[in-house]
Amino acid sequence: MSNWKLINKTFLYDGTFDGLLTIVFDCYCKKTFPQKIYAESNYTNNFLDDIFIIKTDYDKSERIFNGIEKNICAKALYNSYYAFLSDDNEKEINILKYICTGFDQGPKINNMLTISYVYKVINMRKQTLSECHKFKGLLRFQEIQNNLYYASIHPDHNIIEPLGHHFIKRLPMQNFIIHDKTRNLCFLYNKNEYKIIDDINIEIPDISENEQKYQELWKMFFKTIAIKERTNPRCQMQFMPKKYWKDLIEEP
Amino acid sequence: MEICDKLKILADSAKYDASCSSSGSNRKNINNGIGNGDVSGICHSWGADGRCISLLKILLSNACIYDCKYCINRCTNSVKRATFTPREIADLTINFYKRNYIEGLFLSSAVIKSPDYTMEMLIQSVSILRNEYNFNGYIHCKTIPGCSKELINQLGNLVDRLSINIELPSNDSLKLLAPQKQKTGILEPMSYVSNHIKQNKIDTNRFKNDFVPAGQTTQLIVGATPESDLKILKLSEGLYNKLSLKRVYYSAYVSVNNDKNLPTLEAPPLLRENRLYQSDWLLRFYGFKADELLDETHPNFNHILDPKCDWALRNIDKFPIEINTADYFTLLRIPGIGVISAKKIIKARREFLLDFEALKKLGVVLKRAKYFITCKGKYFNKVYKFNQNFIETNLIYQERSYLPMPEFKQLSLFEQLNPTKEDKIKCLTGSL
Ligand code: SF4
Numbered sequence: 222m223s224n225w226k227l228i229n230k231t232f233l234y235d236g237t238f239d240g241l242l243t244i245v246f247d248c249y250c251k252k253t254f255p256q257k258i259y260a261e262s263n264y265t266n267n268f269l270d271d272i273f274i275i276k277t278d279y280d281k282s283e284r285i286f287n288g289i290e291k292n293i294c295a296k297a298l299y300n301s302y303y304a305f306l307s308d309d310n311e312k313e314i315n316i317l318k319y320i321c322t323g324f325d326q327g328p329k330i331n332n333m334l335t336i337s338y339v340y341k342v343i344n345m346r347k348q349t350l351s352e353c354h355k356f357k358g359l360l361r362f363q364e365i366q367n368n369l370y371y372a373s374i375h376p377d378h379n380i381i382e383p384l385g386h387h388f389i390k391r392l393p394m395q396n397f398i399i400h401d402k403t404r405n406l407c408f409l410y411n412k413n414e415y416k417i418i419d420d421i422n423i424e425i426p427d428i429s430e431n432e433q434k435y436q437e438l439w440k441m442f443f444k445t446i447a448i449k450e451r452t453n454p455r456c457q458m459q460f461m462p463k464k465y466w467k468d469l470i471e472e473p
Numbered sequence: 474m475e476i477c478d479k480l481k482i483l484a485d486s487a488k489y490d491a492s493c494s495s496s497g498s499n500r501k502n503i504n505n506g507i508g509n510g511d512v513s514g515i516c517h518s519w520g521a522d523g524r525c526i527s528l529l530k531i532l533l534s535n536a537c538i539y540d541c542k543y544c545i546n547r548c549t550n551s552v553k554r555a556t557f558t559p560r561e562i563a564d565l566t567i568n569f570y571k572r573n574y575i576e577g578l579f580l581s582s583a584v585i586k587s588p589d590y591t592m593e594m595l596i597q598s599v600s601i602l603r604n605e606y607n608f609n610g611y612i613h614c615k616t617i618p619g620c621s622k623e624l625i626n627q628l629g630n631l632v633d634r635l636s637i638n639i640e641l642p643s644n645d646s647l648k649l650l651a652p653q654k655q656k657t658g659i660l661e662p663m664s665y666v667s668n669h670i671k672q673n674k675i676d677t678n679r680f681k682n683d684f685v686p687a688g689q690t691t692q693l694i695v696g697a698t699p700e701s702d703l704k705i706l707k708l709s710e711g712l713y714n715k716l717s718l719k720r721v722y723y724s725a726y727v728s729v730n731n732d733k734n735l736p737t738l739e740a741p742p743l744l745r746e747n748r749l750y751q752s753d754w755l756l757r758f759y760g761f762k763a764d765e766l767l768d769e770t771h772p773n774f775n776h777i778l779d780p781k782c783d784w785a786l787r788n789i790d791k792f793p794i795e796i797n798t799a800d801y802f803t804l805l806r807i808p809g810i811g812v813i814s815a816k817k818i819i820k821a822r823r824e825f826l827l828d829f830e831a832l833k834k835l836g837v838v839l840k841r842a843k844y845f846i847t848c849k850g851k852y853f854n855k856v857y858k859f860n861q862n863f864i865e866t867n868l869i870y871q872e873r874s875y876l877p878m879p880e881f882k883q884l885s886l887f888e889q890l891n892p893t894k895e896d897k898i899k900c901l902t903g904s905l
Binding site for chain 2 (some may be wrong): 360444457
């Protein structure tokens, strides 16, 4: 990548993975990379930026998608995707450089941790994955109608899709909604297919007596299972920082 | 009795068991049932003691006919007694699971009526879950010492993990504190299960009815009886090597009963428990042997230095180790270098030779390691002397510079020396 040309432009795209891969395609063909890349929705206009809007092209993005797997390795695709879900505001440019260098270097790209964008991509992947793993445990469903379950979360990263898949595998016969309140995104599943939609208003009805009963039982279990002689709030807090508490049923 | 009261009593009685892991099973969700296993395990919450909550950990009953001295449920104690019906257990599990409170069930029981009767009740509970509710989540069940093999078989075909707690690390202690349990009643079913698991692995054709896919575990109580750390660690080593146990858990003894045969401890020996967990890791993942870590002249762990540092100082002639050439297991012997760091080093040095800067970039923590390594033949620049005294003094100084908080005074039961900050954090997690 050393001989690539830096062009003094700010690229805007639609914020999807396909959109980013379209940028990768264009940049790789022209051997240039932009100064900055933003999702349109995250961008606040800056007078000095020379803006260029990239239109998502599914044909291009698919070629890159398959190309990564074929010419770098499956792991690189995995890294790129999970890094893409990160909340980091420089993720796009780092992923772009990572993929393009990967096309030149092949699978050994993942060992080149002393290159800062490789390190950053791998690090972002780790952070989103670890948050996703954390929420596999910390998410709490409430039954809001017969066999319809609702959970709200406030994650740092955009993990709703991998998280949703985890629960589809686990609870295939349960209708559920996972609501990312940080981004106001909802993952809806109806025992058959799923959808991610944004900007909806969900009214949570009063919970039923049955739901109430299990919430109480859980709270009680939670309190009872701790050993008094070993009380260690610092340790509890370290694993389960306060930011997670508001969506839990139990009261740590 | 209300289900709520039962849960309170029977969770309270189950809480002393250290095991909480839900890992090791990748049971699939079949026939659109409920749940699946996650190989690496998932923690769902953390209790006020900082331990992870992953499973609905309860007893089927606490109405015990035995009289183990250390146990809160012994028949001679006057505590509230309760017994779940198998249906109640299954319903609780399913409803907690659907709400994602838990990864599955950890079911154990006091001995009611007889070992076999208790086992039958356990089997019934688990069988409602598996066969009637089509539950594919994680189930860990205790076997009852002294029950029949046929029942172990039935239970083993339903659960992911089985455990039989040895609790007391020697025959004498067992006689003294658990007079109705016999060593053979514990070890025989253990080796039976272990053989059965091995056999099952050989019969590759069977993909149905996997027998105990997540293996068996046990628990040892630390500090209720006089065994040394060496004795306990040797026992664990034997359990791993001979009976291929998946995990041995250590549980710092909490004084719940007064008995002339029991010590009175002000606080559970948490630091000792932590040292045992650390050395247990060294046995399982780092290629250490119990005899290397401790011997008759040092039968107990050092309170200031962790087991690996302690070992390294006693074997200083094996150091320094050159980062760029040492093989994987040699790297693992360096204090402060764990499995993740060792793997990173091996991967990265394929591309270029590593110096201290590169190690830092890789995220390798040098706090301890710097005293024991060279990079391209050079020592770390602040390590100007390579000898045992210098390193020991520095390590101890380093560890002690994390000054103790008053609430941790209780940890140093035997000496006035203080555990490190990491120790404090790790000590109470049970998820080490
Ligand atoms: S058998 Fe012993 S350890 Fe188990 S519940 Fe009964 S008294 Fe307690």
